[in-house]
Amino acid sequence: MQGQIAVMMAPGQLAFQDYPVPDPAPGALVVRVLRSNVCGSEIHIWCGHHPTKRSGGLGHEAVGIIEKLGAGVTTDHAGTPVHEGDRVVATYFIHCRRCPPCQRGQVHLCDNAYTYWGRQPADDPHFHATFATHWYIHSAQMFYKVPDAVSDRAAASANCAQSQVYFGLELGQARLGDRIVIQGAGGLGLNAAAIAREMGAEVIVIDAVAARLAEAKCFGAHHVIDMNAYPTVEDRVAVVAQLTGGGADLCLEVAGVVDAYPEAIRLLRPGGMLVAMGIVNPGKTVPFDPGYAVRRGISTIATVRYPGAYLKKSLDFLVRYAARYPFDSLLDRDYPLDQILQALDDSAARRVTRASIVMPGAR
Ligand SMILES: [Zn+2]
Ligand SMILES: [Zn+2]
Structure with missing residues (x-):
């Protein structure tokens, strides 16, 4: 099966690339993306203001549905059983556990946080970023099952701002x-x-x-x-x-x-x-x-980023309190993947506050 990735060739230039959807290695999983938001940091990269990232896949705020589980993956990082078809969210960065900040317990400052997220789509297993039909979640990324009570819209924002x-x-x-x-x-x-x-x-x-x-x-x-x-x-x-x-x-x-x-x-x-x-x-x-x-x-x-377990705390927060706040209204416009160029340009021009890329099957 083929999947598709939106790739920034250079700031302001976008292309679509097709790659075979990989089989997950032991401990990893492959999800089908349901929804992925356009974050302020993506606009920054898209406009060429990022100090190092000049090309590659974009997107990190996403919720997806498990398509394939790698060998040995039976639960999420909180011990909740997971199966193909479950909705999950994941950190877009890793805690390598071997660098000096990780060794001091400051895992959110990991020197190797973007080991996978920063890769080019041509590198196997291709689906490193979330403006794509699929997302490959490595065993070093933390992921959690999304409770039924949490909407796709609320869940998609959990792994970044919240x-x-x-x-x-x-x-x-x-x-x-x-x-x-x-x-x-x-x-x-x-x-x-x-x-x-x-x-x-x-x-x-x-x-x-x-x-x-x-x-x-x-x-x-x-x-x-x-x-x-x-x-x-x-x-x-x-x-x-x-x-x-x-x-x-x-x-x-x-x-x-x-x-x-x-x-x-x-x-x-x-x-x-x-x-x-x-x-x-x-x-x-x-x-x-x-x-x-x-x-x-x-x-x-x-500080930047967060220790991965806060993603679970955010989901718990949403279960308890989301009904009190208009989380769903934080995303003000949906775009299909093939209109991502429009979504990026509308976001950069501030015609929308928070654009979101939606795939078939999103709620
Ligand atoms: Zn973000
Ligand atoms: Zn580290």
Whole structure:
């Protein structure tokens, strides 16, 4: 049987390639993709802004259905039995367990995270990325069965934004009653608002787009701050101080703009914690006042990705709380695989917020 992969030949140039659907090696599995979202990081690669990735397969936020199980695969990574035909989600990266970060237990920082995801489609077993009919899940990737109660739409986003912010909030030691500021109401920020709310925090979301702030309220924000109404850093420091009684306990930076970082330091109470995860591209700098941070005892943690087990925690979160939040509306337009060029261009031009590629059989 042949499968098809959308391949970026160079930034902005797309082709389709057909390859035989491989048989999974022992410990691996092959899934038929049901739905795969166009993530902000894909747009970045597509537009040629990524420091290293200039060609190859795209797509990493996906849910699929097991087509073939490799020898020895009887359960997912949480011990739930799996069979051909079950829906699953998987991490798009690996924890190699052998590099220095893995050896120190910081598996989310694995030096070899993109061993498979970064490969070219011509390399066997071809289906390394999810803008494709199939996805090959290696034994080093963690995968989980999707509970029946979780929709394809909600599940497809779980392995990126949701698991990342869940981990970020726990890394920042978010606690019941904390006052948490979330900078940015994109996919990361909206997921973070819902999780922080269910952790028992008071949630404040800052963004400059009114429609996103309205969504943030639907995703659990108690307060939203429109940057158009509070245009300066001083304005926002003052309003956050007033809402929190002197500064936030925790600030989650998921805005992706460098100015958010020094601003976050000023939004925190003495002893507060910044978790930075949105600014993922090196090279842009910004003035920063270390003395202010030291005198106030502000801590910062920066992080990328997540330990794979957070994908299971995200699915559990969705089972318990998805009905309270409009997760299905996070994806605002569906495209078939053969219109992926349109989906990428519409996303890059911001004509859609979150495009999703749907395959036959998706719900
Ligand atoms: Zn993503
Ligand atoms: Zn590693």
